[in-house]
Amino acid sequence: MVDEGRDDDPTALDPLEAASLLDKTERDARRQFSLRPPWITAFMGLVVLVGYGGLWVSTRSQHPYKGPSLGVIGLVYAVVAISIALSVRVYRRATAGITGPSVRQQQMEGIAVLVSYLGSPVLQGALKHAGASNAIVYGIIPAAAPLIIVGTTMVGIAASKADRPQLVAASAAVTGGVVAAFVGPSGAWLAAGIGLFVAVAGYAAMTGTRPAGFAQPPAA
Secondary structure, three states: OOOOOOOOOOOOOOHHHHHHHHHHHHHHHHHHHOOOOHHHHHHHHHHHHHHHHHHHHHHOOOOOOOOOOHHHHHHHHHHHHHHHHHHHHHHHHHHOOOOOHHHHHHHHHHHHHHHHHOHHHHHHHHHHHOOOOHHHHHHHHHHHHHHHHHHHHHHHHHHHHOOHHHHHHHHHHHHHHHHHOOOOOOHHHHHHHHHHHHHHHHHHHHHOOOOOOOOOOOOO
8 A cells, every 4th residue: 555645756855964964054145144244345445546546646746667665565465465365364264165167166266366467477477588668568457458368367257157246246356457558557457446446336336135155045
């Protein structure tokens, strides 16, 4: 005699298993929510704007152009290093104990962005070797090239994930880089700083109401 109350579907989840899975999903979602807090992103935007503003101020009166002063470069690097250290600390705390494809994907994306950063110094070295002027080697290229090269890398990453906030922010950074390439060696720093600030602040605003880096589940 067949028991009509028995579920013969081998793929059906036990109620306890389903509850456990739901609880784990909620915990992971909350941890992903704190992965890139909007205030951290907004703070980075202010740091970028102040840093690039300092580079612009240190070069705007140079005739002929020589490049940013070593003091300003050192200050900018110090502030950026502190900001990166703070971001890394937040990232490690948020991802402690989390494993899986999403974390590995973020790590690979980080490697791709890091490699793309090498494009600017390579171009600088090549142009210096070819006898290019200081205005190009120490002005236009270091200000504009990172935004264009790294920005287009981020555009590709965002498009592959259908991440609209990241796509908009990366596109804004690329736009800032393009403008920086046409406003002179000193103005390039200001244009790049404004472009990056708009990109970072816009990303913080767009992700402030949703879990950053947490992909939406596909429709059933």
